[in-house]
Amino acid sequence: MKKNLSGKSLVAVFSIYCSLLSAQTLVKGIVQNDKKEKIKDAQIYIEENGMETKTDIHGEYEFTIPNGNYKIIIITPENDEISELISINNEPQKIVNFTIKTYTFENVVVTGTRSKPRTLLESPTPVDIIDVKKMAENNAQVSVNQILNYVAPSFTSTTQSLGGGTDMTDPISLRGMTPDQVLVLINGKRRYNSALLNVNGTFGKGTVGTDLNAIPISSIDRIEILRDAAAAQNGSDAVAGVINIILKNTINKFNLCITGGEYISKNDAQDKTSKDGESVQIGLNYGIPLNYNGGYINFSASFDRRNPTNRGGIYQGTIYKDYSNGIGQDKSNEFLEKTHTSRRDYSLIIGQSEALNSQVAYNAYLPLSKNTQIYSFGIFGYRNSTASQFYRYPNSENNIKSIYPLGFRPQSEVSIYDRSATVGVKCILLGWNMEISNTFGQNIFNNKAKNTLNASLGENSPTTFQGGKLKFTQEIVNLDFSRKINWLSDLGLAWGGEYRYERYQIIEGEEASYANYAMGKEILNPDGSVAIVPDINGSIPIKFGPDGKTPLSGGAQGGAGFSPLNSTDSNRNSLAAYADAEINFNKSFLIDLAGRYEYYNDFGSTVNGKLALRYKIANFLNIRGSGSTGFRAPSLQQRYYSSTGTSYVNGNMYEVGTFTNDSKVAHLLGIPKLKSEKSQSISAGMTSKVGRFNISLDGYFTRINDKIVYTDLFSGDPNGSDSDKEIYRILQQAGAQKARFFANAVDTETKGLDAVFSYHTNVGLGKIFIDLAGNISYTQQVGKIHTSKLLQDKEDIYFSNSSKMYLENVVPNQKFNISITYAIQKWNIFIRNNYFGGVTEPSNITSNQQYYNPRWITDTSITYKVTDFLKITVGSNNLFNCYPEKVAINANSNNGQFVYSRYVSQFGFNGRYVFTRLNFNL
Structure with a gap:
């Protein structure tokens, strides 16, 4: 029986096996x-x-x-x-x-060409491609600026502190050049500049850049960085290169990314481990199809909030002066004991500002027929930041003790509004690919001062002030034609035109934010006697501080508003025409030719050209090079920005601050009207693909003539040299005491080397990716400073030592990074080391120009795929809690408050950041 059962079982098993087969x-x-x-x-x-x-x-x-x-x-x-x-x-x-395809989104290049996309290594000019989707999954950074700062060695941007509105925009640099020499595109269309002009003590002082932090990470598919001059192709600002941000176009996929973290750090400013800077970011993305022919609309949204950090030291200076004996004795220790406060309470808060960001974006494409498509994309955002300013001490002319018995720390609140939209049509007309588009963009800075006062109002002063607005608007119309012609191996032609309208506005704040109510003027009484009555436009001080000598300060402390004298509403138009030709003589030899003519109604016209070539020596080796001329138009902000206040000197009131180039004082001092910067660039390099190795190496040189700088203050001296006396006389004639301007003052040269190596292979059951990249660049001022005739012996003011440092040495001249990613089954392990080169403190005094040594920063993260739709990532930026070198020169520390320099842009000074990220994909 058992044998029969066994036999039947074997038959059954065999039958099932055959059935499965x-x-x-x-x-x-x-x-x-x-x-x-x-x-x-x-x-x-x-x-x-x-x-x-x-x-x-x-x-x-x-x-x-x-x-x-x-x-x-x-x-x-x-x-x-x-x-x-x-x-x-x-x-x-x-x-x-x-x-x-021989190229995919990971290695295809669309930036720098109007012909067909090229593979990364076959491009005649160097391009970095940043897969933001992957970066946003593995990296601690949650803003465009910070992602690029740690991924692309040629790019630099760090979080600013005590820089006013600059704290929110974080100026950028490409190849060591200034923010206004980098052009930013969205889907190939020019992005508008910020309304903010950087006039505080930060990198990029005197320039206007593009605010990358206004673009939500959740909307970005990839970023292409063209590391080559492209003004002949794209127009003004593309002197250092182009950053092209490509928006997502996926459909039927929902992505939700939640990132939370904080700084856990022990530093030299605080002798204990601190936790601060808590942040959370939520990003969403979803796309839906619009028809069955490939149409789509992709939506993105982002919300993030960050708390402030503080890496400031303890103030060691005078906190309280007693003027009872008429001299002004330091009674700080007695005051602290009486009020039960400490020096920490009166110290600067130095670190990242508190910020709230919310942004939405869309990217849409709709085929109407086989040969006609329409598209549109846009980004809309609101950001709010509150940053602390310098402390106003109790018994000074800047404080009213009945309002703030212990003095006060003013706060500057900035609200930023961004809105942009592009609409375009693509079609085929007489065998040409035609595209017409309109792009609108606007940036608004709304300035508010809080926890402050206008001392000249005394006890009646409010503590919050509306300081006015900065507004920049841009409208662009593009018409482009392109086609491929089967001549020789391949010929691509493109031509077209552009119309651009720009408008810059400074809108005055409320009167109390800028006015000085401690001033008066003389009037004649009916009886013939003379009386002094209050008048904010008067020139006689009538209210004084605790010392009885110093006139009370006017305007909102820490954030004086724009006055009617500063307000402006200026605009300009420009027209451009361009032509490009890409000639493939054979599979090995490629030449790109580009020419562009631009006319600006405020300073004239310019013509620029570019030649780029690539030659394939062997299947694994290409050489490439380019040469071009370029320009950068002076921004409306540089032409029309002014910010002046009043100063009481020897019984008279004078204007002090920034004057426009068409002002009376500028004319009397011979300051010329601004003209465009001119540039010449060359680059040469090679690319190679050997097995699993990809290699690119490029050297470059850029010369800029007539670079626009922000001068220091001219004042003159009635008892000085003949030149000083003349300057003093002219300033008094113009009603000014100290004045600064924008001027085409210097010539610069930038030279450097970029290198990128990548390798991937299988290791065990997983894959490993190794990337090594580096940049060495040096920018320096060359030749003589272009002063006006009246100011020929004032070169040290026209372009001071500190201005020279801001140009040459406040961003690292060397940056390198090596990253290793290992993916195995459900795990992804990421580690990256970044090398930030040394930087120098900007100071007019040579002995105070401290050099801060290079540093290595380590980032790491581990990602686990919990399910098909959920990934969890934990990691850290600056894992080993590395800080910049401390300020060692007392003159640079502001009485011990600056433990780390606030003026240089190395990698920041917040320390270790730890984070957790949840990524849902449905």
């Missing part, structure tokens, strides 16, 4: 590229069951699987990837062929 399907096919070349050693993965195989030398593969639905993933040795869903349903055999 009959349910198996043989899947086979070929993997090739879009040139019909077979790809060998391509990895083939079946996501549902973990099965994997490889293609053979003929690009063929095969495997057997049972009925069901499967996702097949193909990854080539070059790391190109494609996937496809297949269904198996009682089929004996199924043929599935895969065609992979």
Whole structure:
């Protein structure tokens, strides 16, 4: 009986086995590229069951699987990837062929060309491609500026402190050049500049840049950085290069990313481990199809909030002066004991400001017919930041003790509004690809001063003031034509035009934010006697501080508003025409030619050109180079910004501050009207692909003539040299005591070297990616300073030592990073080391120009795929809590308050940041 049962069991098992075999399907096919070349050693993965195989030398593969639905993933040795869903349903055999493009979003370049996209290594000019989706998953950074600062060595930006509105915009640098020499595009369309002019003590002083922090990370697919001059292609500002931000276009995929973290740090400003700077960011993205022909609309939203940090030291100066004896004795210690306060309570808060950001974006595309498509994209945002200013001490002319018995620390609140939208149409007209588009953009800075007062109002002073607004508006119309002509191997032609309108406004604040109510004027009484009555436009001080001598200060402390004298509403128009030609003489030799004419109604016209070439010496080696001329138009902000206050000197009131170039004082001193900066650039390099190694190496040189600078204050001296006496006389004639301007003052040269190495391979059951990149760049002022005739012996004011340091040495001249990513099954391990070169303190006194040594910063993260739709990442930026070198010169520390320099841009001084991220993909 047992044998019969056993025999029946064997028959049953055999039958089931045969049945299973009959349910198996043989899947086979070929993997090739879009040139019909077979790809060998391509990895083939079946996501549902973990099965994997490889293609053979003929690009063929095969495997057997049972009925069901499967996702097949193909990854080539070059790391190109494609996937496809297949269904198996009682089929004996199924043929599935895969065609992979020779370029994918990970290595295709669209920036710097109006012809077809090129592979990264075949571009005649150097381009970095940053996959923001991957960076946003692994990195601690949650803003565009900070992601690029740690990924692209040629790019620099650090969080600012005590820089007013600059605290929110974080000026950027490409190849060591200033923010206004970098052009930013969104989907290939020019992005508007910030309304804010950087006039505080930060990198980029005197320049206007583009605010990358206004663009939500959740909306970005990738960023392409063209590290080559491109003014001949894209117009003004593209002297150092172009940053092109490509928005997402995915559909039927929902992504939610939540990141939270804080700084856990022990530093030399505080002798204990502190926790501050807590932040949370929420990013969302979802796209829906608009029709069956590839139309889509993709929506993104971002919300983030960060708390402030404080790395300031303890103030060691005078806090309280007693004027009872008429002299002014330091009674700080007695005052602290009486009020039960400490010196820390009166010290600066130095670190990142408190901030709240919310942004939404969309990217849409709709085919109307085979030859006609419309598209649109836009970004809208609101940000609010509150930053502390310098402390006003109790018994000074800047304080009213009945309002603030212990003095006060003013706060500057900035609200930023951004709005932009582009609408365009693409079609085919007489064999040409035609595109017409309109791009609108606007940036508004609303300034508010809080926890402060106007001392000249005395006890009646409010403590909050509206300081006015800065507004910049830009409207651009583009008309572009392009086509491919089968001449020689391949010829691409493009031509078109651009109209641009720009408007810059300074809108005055409320009167109490700028007025000085401690002033008066003389009037004649009916009886013939003379009386002094209050008048904010008067020139006689009538109220004095505790010392009885110093006139009370006017305007809001820590954030004086714009007065009617500062307000402006200026605009300009520009027209441009361009032509590009890309000639492929054969598969090895490529030449790009570009020319551009631009006319500005406020300073004239300019013509620029560019030549770029690439030659393939062998299948694994290319050489490339370019030469171009370029320009940068003076911004409306540089032409029309003014910010003046009043100063009481020897019984008279004088204007002190920044004057426009068309002001009376500028004319009398011979300051010329601004003109465009002119540039010449050359670069040469090589690219190579050897096995799994990708290598690029490029050297560059850029000369800029007539660079616009922000001068120091001219004052003159009635008892000085003949020149000083003349300057003093002219300033008095113009009603000014000290004056500064914008001027085309210097010539500069920038030279450097970029290198990028990447390697990937399989290690065990996983894959490892190794990237090494570096930049060495040096910018220096060359030749003589271009002063006006009246100021020829005032070069040290026209372009001071500190201004020279801001230009040459406050951003690292060397940056390197090496990153390693290891992906195995559900785990992704990431580690990166960044090297930030040394920087120098900007000071007019040579002995105070302290050099701060280089530093290495380590980032790391670990990601685990919990389910198909959820990933968790934990990690740290600055894992080992590295800080910049401390300020060692007392003159630079502001009585011990600046433990780390606030003027240089190395990598910041907040210390270790730890974070956790949840990433949902549905």
